Amino acid sequence: MNYRIEISPLRTWRDARGEGVKQQIVDFLKLNVDAVWTRDVYTIAADVDAAEAGKIAEFLVNPVTQYTRLGEVPAVRAEDGDCKFIIAIGFKPGVTDNVGRTAHEAIGDIVGRRLRDDEKIFSSVEYLLYGEQLTRETVERIARDLLANELIQSVRIFSGDQLQRPLPLNLPAVNAVGGGEVRKYNLEVSDRELMEISHKGILALSLEEMKAIQQYFREARGREAYGLDRNPTDVELEVLAQTWSEHCKHKIFAAEIDYENPESGEKEHIVSCYKSFIKKSTNEIAEKVDWLVSVFHDNAGVIAFNDKYDLVYKVETHNSPSALDPYGGAMTGIVGVNRDPMGTGQGAELLINVWGYCLASPFTADAEVPPGLLHPRRLRDGVHKGVIDGGNQSGIPYGLGWEYFDERYLGKPLVYCGTVGILPKKIGEVRGSEKTIKPGDYIVMGGGRIGKDGIHGATFSSEELHKDSPTQAVQIGDPITQKKLSDFIYEARDRGLYRFITDNGAGGLSSSVGEMASLCGGCRLDLATAPLKYAGMAPWEILVSEAQERMSFAVPPEKLEEFKALAASRDVEVTVMGTFTDDGKFHITYRDRTVALLDIDFMHEGLPQLHLKAKWKTPVFEEPVLAGRDAAADLKALVADLNICSDEYKARQYDHEVKGLSVVKPFVGARRDVASDATVTMIEPLSREGVVLSAAILPRYSDVDTYWMMASSIDLAVRRIIAVGGKLGHIAGLDNFCWPDPVQSEKTPDGEYKLAQLVRANQALYHFTKAFQVPCISGKDSMKNDSTKGGRKISIPPSVLFSAISKMDDIDKAVTLDVKRPGDLVYVIGSTAAELGGSEYYAMLGATGNRVPKVDAGAAIAIYERVAQVTERNLASALHTPALGGLGVGFAKMAMAGRLGMQIDLAKVPTSETCSTLELLFSESNSRFILTAAPADAEAVEAILQGVPFACVGAVDGTNQLCLSAEDASIEMPLAELLANYKETLAGI
Numbered sequence: 001m002n003y004r005i006e007i008s009p010l011r012t013w014r015d016a017r018g019e020g021v022k023q024q025i026v027d028f029l030k031l032n033v034d035a036v037w038t039r040d041v042y043t044i045a046a047d048v049d050a051a052e053a054g055k056i057a058e059f060l061v062n063p064v065t066q067y068t069r070l071g072e073v074p075a076v077r078a079e080d081g082d083c084k085f086i087i088a089i090g091f092k093p094g095v096t097d098n099v100g101r102t103a104h105e106a107i108g109d110i111v112g113r114r115l116r117d118d119e120k121i122f123s124s125v126e127y128l129l130y131g132e133q134l135t136r137e138t139v140e141r142i143a144r145d146l147l148a149n150e151l152i153q154s155v156r157i158f159s160g161d162q163l164q165r166p167l168p169l170n171l172p173a174v175n176a177v178g179g180g181e182v183r184k185y186n187l188e189v190s191d192r193e194l195m196e197i198s199h200k201g202i203l204a205l206s207l208e209e210m211k212a213i214q215q216y217f218r219e220a221r222g223r224e225a226y227g228l229d230r231n232p233t234d235v236e237l238e239v240l241a242q243t244w245s246e247h248c249k250h251k252i253f254a255a256e257i258d259y260e261n262p263e264s265g266e267k268e269h270i271v272s273c274y275k276s277f278i279k280k281s282t283n284e285i286a287e288k289v290d291w292l293v294s295v296f297h298d299n300a301g302v303i304a305f306n307d308k309y310d311l312v313y314k315v316e317t318h319n320s321p322s323a324l325d326p327y328g329g330a331m332t333g334i335v336g337v338n339r340d341p342m343g344t345g346q347g348a349e350l351l352i353n354v355w356g357y358c359l360a361s362p363f364t365a366d367a368e369v370p371p372g373l374l375h376p377r378r379l380r381d382g383v384h385k386g387v388i389d390g391g392n393q394s395g396i397p398y399g400l401g402w403e404y405f406d407e408r409y410l411g412k413p414l415v416y417c418g419t420v421g422i423l424p425k426k427i428g429e430v431r432g433s434e435k436t437i438k439p440g441d442y443i444v445m446g447g448g449r450i451g452k453d454g455i456h457g458a459t460f461s462s463e464e465l466h467k468d469s470p471t472q473a474v475q476i477g478d479p480i481t482q483k484k485l486s487d488f489i490y491e492a493r494d495r496g497l498y499r500f501i502t503d504n505g506a507g508g509l510s511s512s513v514g515e516m517a518s519l520c521g522g523c524r525l526d527l528a529t530a531p532l533k534y535a536g537m538a539p540w541e542i543l544v545s546e547a548q549e550r551m552s553f554a555v556p557p558e559k560l561e562e563f564k565a566l567a568a569s570r571d572v573e574v575t576v577m578g579t580f581t582d583d584g585k586f587h588i589t590y591r592d593r594t595v596a597l598l599d600i601d602f603m604h605e606g607l608p609q610l611h612l613k614a615k616w617k618t619p620v621f622e623e624p625v626l627a628g629r630d631a632a633a634d635l636k637a638l639v640a641d642l643n644i645c646s647d648e649y650k651a652r653q654y655d656h657e658v659k660g661l662s663v664v665k666p667f668v669g670a671r672r673d674v675a676s677d678a679t680v681t682m683i684e685p686l687s688r689e690g691v692v693l694s695a696a697i698l699p700r701y702s703d704v705d706t707y708w709m710m711a712s713s714i715d716l717a718v719r720r721i722i723a724v725g726g727k728l729g730h731i732a733g734l735d736n737f738c739w740p741d742p743v744q745s746e747k748t749p750d751g752e753y754k755l756a757q758l759v760r761a762n763q764a765l766y767h768f769t770k771a772f773q774v775p776c777i778s779g780k781d782s783m784k785n786d787s788t789k790g791g792r793k794i795s796i797p798p799s800v801l802f803s804a805i806s807k808m809d810d811i812d813k814a815v816t817l818d819v820k821r822p823g824d825l826v827y828v829i830g831s832t833a834a835e836l837g838g839s840e841y842y843a844m845l846g847a848t849g850n851r852v853p854k855v856d857a858g859a860a861i862a863i864y865e866r867v868a869q870v871t872e873r874n875l876a877s878a879l880h881t882p883a884l885g886g887l888g889v890g891f892a893k894m895a896m897a898g899r900l901g902m903q904i905d906l907a908k909v910p911t912s913e914t915c916s917t918l919e920l921l922f923s924e925s926n927s928r929f930i931l932t933a934a935p936a937d938a939e940a941v942e943a944i945l946q947g948v949p950f951a952c953v954g955a956v957d958g959t960n961q962l963c964l965s966a967e968d969a970s971i972e973m974p975l976a977e978l979l980a981n982y983k984e985t986l987a988g989i
Contacts, residue, residue: 008039090124301777315418326382341421348421370790411787411794669897818897830928
C-alpha cells in the first residue's frame with residue numbers, strides 16, 4: 001500500500017522555516033507575499049497496513065508542536081485559511097533522498113521489521129503561499145529561483161480547486177529494468193569522429209589522447225581469450241577517461257612547458273610544474289626536517305605531532321558540482337574530503353573541518369546573471385547549508401572558515417572544504433601511516449550503494465561549465481551513512497581487519513580500485529556483485545559512479561569473515577567484489593563476461609604528456625588619484641567591504657564547539673564577534689598541545705602578478721600562525737590552485753599568458769616555501785574554471801588557497817587580536833611601503849594599481865622569530881597581522897574586538913620609503929604585525945625586537961574612539977560606528 005503522511009507545525013506555533021522563506025521571497029526576489037507555511041510529507045510505498053501507517057504517523061510527529069494527517073485528505077484544512085498556492089518539492093528519481101533514507105530505517109524500527117530494499121520512503125516539502133497579489137507566474141519564479149533546483153528536484157504547483165482535493169502522491173521511484181548492456185566502439189575512424197566519441201560521451205579526452213587509446217587497442221594482444229576484440233568496450237573507454245581526466249591526472253601541472261619572459265629575457269623548459277616546483281621544494285625541505293611522515297602519495301598529507309599521534313590534513317575543491325547544485329555539490333565536497341583522512345594510512349579519525357568560498361556578490365543585480373547560472377545569493381545560501389549539513393551532522397566542528405567576493409566568480413564559485421584528522425602512530429604492529437596490498441586480498445566496497453549520481457563527475461570537473469554540462473554529475477552526500485561507516489572503520493582498523501583503505505572519490509571504483517591495483521600489480525572485479533540503489537545500470541555506470549559514502553578495502557582472506565560480521569553488527573553494508581592479483585591487468589567482469597581488460601601500466605602511464613607554451617607580459621594599470629580623499633570616510637567604508645566585513649551571521653550557523661576542543665575560536669574578542677587571524681584546537685580533551693590552522697587567498701594580486709600573489713599568500717598564512725602564538729619550524733602547507741583555462745585555443749586566445757601566470761605562481765611557491773621551510777604536504781589543482789552559459793564567457797581570476805597547519809607545544813601561549821587593557825602600548829612591527837596594487841582599498845575605488853605587495857623572506861623570518869619569542873614569554877597582550885585593508889583595518893579590528901579605544905600616531909609607523917597617510921593606512925605590505933603589551937613589559941619586548949623594524953605608535957585607552965593622527969589628517973571614529981559598518985553588510989544575509 002501507498003500512504004501519505006503529512007506533518008506541519010501547529011497553527012498556534014511559529015513556523016520558523018516558513019517565516020524564513022517568506023523573508024527570502026521579500027528580500028531576495030522582491031516579491032510581495034503575506035505568509036508562507038510549510039509541511040513535511042512522507043510517502044510510504046511499502047507493505048504496511050493502515051494500522052501500521054497510523055503508528056508510523058504517531059511516531060514521526062511531535063504532538064506538542066506539530067499535527068499530522070494520514071491518507072487521502074484535502075490539500076488544505078479550514079485552519080489553513082485562504083491559501084492561494086501550494087508548491088510541492090521532492091527529489092527526482094534516483095537522486096539521494098537523505099530524509100527518506102533515514103525514515104526508511106526508522107519506520108523499520110517502528111513496524112518491528114527491517115524494510116526491504118524495494119519498499120521505498122520518499123520525502124518532500126510543501127509550501128503553502130498566501131497573498132492576493134500572487135500569480136502562477138510569480139509562484140513559478142519563487143519555486144525556480146528560490147526553493148528548488150530543477151536539476152535534481154521535481155516541482156509541482158497546485159492552486160484553485162486542486163487545493164480542495166487530495167494532492168497526488170510523490171512517488172519518484174526508478175523503474176528501470178535490465179542493465180548489464182555493454183557497447184563497443186570502433187576507433188578506426190577519422191580524427192573528427194574520434195573527437196565526436198569523446199564529446200558525446202563526456203570523456204573530456206583530447207585528439208592526442210584518443211589517438212593514443214586507438215593505438216593501444218590496435219596493438220593489444222590476448223584479448224580474444226577473454227571474449228574481446230580490438231574494439232574497446234564502453235567500460236574501457238570510461239575507465240581511461242576517468243583515469244586520464246584533468247581532475248585525476250593533473251595534466252596541465254604535469255605538462256612540458258616552454259616558458260618565456262621577453263621583458264627579462266628569461267626562458268625555461270619546465271617538465272611538470274608539480275615535480276619542478278611543488279614536490280621539489282618539499283623534497284629539499286624533507287632533507288632538513290624530521291616531521292614529514294607521508295606526503296603526496298596518499299589521500300591526505302601526514303605530519304608528526306607527538307609520540308601518540310600524527311596529524312592528517314587535506315583541502316579539496318568542489319566547484320563544478322556546486323555551480324549546478326550548491327547544496328548537493330557543497331555537501332558532497334565536505335563529506336568527500338572527510339573521507340580523505342579516513343582513507344589515509346590505516347584511517348585517521350576526523351578532528352576539524354574547514355571551509356572557504358569564493359563567490360560573486362550576493363547583491364549582484366538579477367540582470368547581471370547570465371541565463372543558466374544561479375544567482376550568487378542563492379548559490380551562497382545553498383553552499384553554506386550543504387557544508388553545515390554535511391559536516392556538523394557527522395559530529396565534526398569547523399575550525400576555520402572564510403568568504404571572498406569578486407564578480408568574476410559569477411560563472412563558477414570556488415568551494416573549498418578541508419578536514420584535519422589524527423592518526424595513531426602505531427596500530428597493532430603496523431605504522432598508522434602505512435598500508436599494503438597483497439595478491440589474493442579481497443576487494444571489498446563498504447558504505448553507500450551505487451547509483452547514477454556522480455557519473456562523469458571527474459571528467460565534468462575537467463572542463464568548463466556549459467549548457468550541456470551533465471546533471472548526473474550532481475551528487476548529494478549522506479552524512480549519517482558516512483558517520484556509521486567511519487565508526488565501523490575505526491573499529492576494523494584497531495582490530496587489524498584490513499590492509500589497505502581508500503576513498504571512492506572521483507571516478508568511483510575505476511579510480512580507487514585502479515590505483516590500488518597499481519600497487520600490487522592487478523585486480524579482477526565483478527561489477528554484477530555491486531550493491532545498487534536501483535536496477536537498470538550499465539556496467540560502465542557502476543564502475544565510474546561517484547555515489548557517496550563509499551570506501552574500498554583490501555581485506556586479507558583470513559580476516560574476511562570477521563570484517564563482514566563487524567560490518568553487519570554496525571549496520572554497514574560491505575560487498576566482496578573481487579580479488580587483487582599480480583598479472584598486470586585491470587580485469588573487470590560482469591557476471592561471467594569480461595567487460596574490460598586493460599594493462600595497469602597503460603592506464604596509469606600511457607597518458608600523452610601535454611606540450612604547452614607560456615609567455616609572460618607584465619600588465620599595466622592606471623593608478624587612481626588619491627588626492628583629496630577623506631581618510632576617515634574611506635576607513636569606515638572599508639570595514640564594511642565584502643571581503644573585510646563580518647560574515648558572522650553565516651559562520652554562526654556552523655558549530656565550532658562539537659567535541660569541546662577549541663582554544664582560539666574563529667571569532668574572538670570581548671564579545672566573540674571579530675574574525676580571528678587563525679584558530680587553535682586541542683587534539684584531545686585537556687591536552688596542552690594544540691593544532692594551529694590558518695589560510696590565505698589573495699586573488700586580486702593575480703591581476704598584477706601571480707608570482708607576488710603566491711608569495712604574499714604564503715607569507716600571510718605563515719604570519720597568521722605566528723599571530724596566534726605559533727612559531728616557525730613545524731608549519732606545513734597545502735596548495736589549492738584554481739585557474740581559468742590556461743591552454744591556448746580558439747576559446748582561450750590568452751592561454752599562453754594564463755599559463756605563464758601559472759608558472760610564475762609555481763616559481764614563487766618553490767622559492768617561498770623553501771625560504772620559510774614550510775613544505776607542502778598535500779594540494780589540489782582545479783583547472784577550467786570558466787563558464788560559457790548564457791553565451792557569455794566568465795573566467796575566475798587565478799586563485800590559490802594556501803592553507804597552513806602547525807603544532808603549538810603549549811596552548812597557554814595562544815594569543816588573540818583583541819586589545820585587552822587601557823594603558824597597553826601599541827607596536828607596529830615590520831615596514832610599510834606604498835604597495836596598494838591589488839588591494840581592497842584600490843578595489844573599493846574601482847582600480848587595480850601596479851605596486852602589488854612583495855615579500856622579503858629573510859626580513860620576514862627575522863621578524864617572525866622575534867615575534868614568536870615575545871609570545872613564548874607571554875609578553876603580548878594582543879597580536880594581529882594586518883592583511884586586507886592594511887594597518888587602518890588592522891587597528892580597527894583590534895579596537896572593535898576589545899571594545900577599547902586606541903590612540904595611534906601614524907607618523908611613527910616604520911616605513912621603507914616615504915608614504916602618504918592613505919598609503920600608511922591602506923597599504924597591504926607583507927610581514928607586519930600590530931602588537932600590544934603592558935608598559936611594564938615594554939623593555940623586554942623592545943629588547944627582543946631589536947634588529948627588525950618596529951616602533952611604539954600609541955596606546956590603548958579607555959575611550960570608545962579609534963584615533964589615528966598624521967601630519968595631514970586626524971581621524972576620530974567611534975567604535976560603535978565602526979562596529980555597525982563591520983557587521984551590517986552581511987547581517988542576516
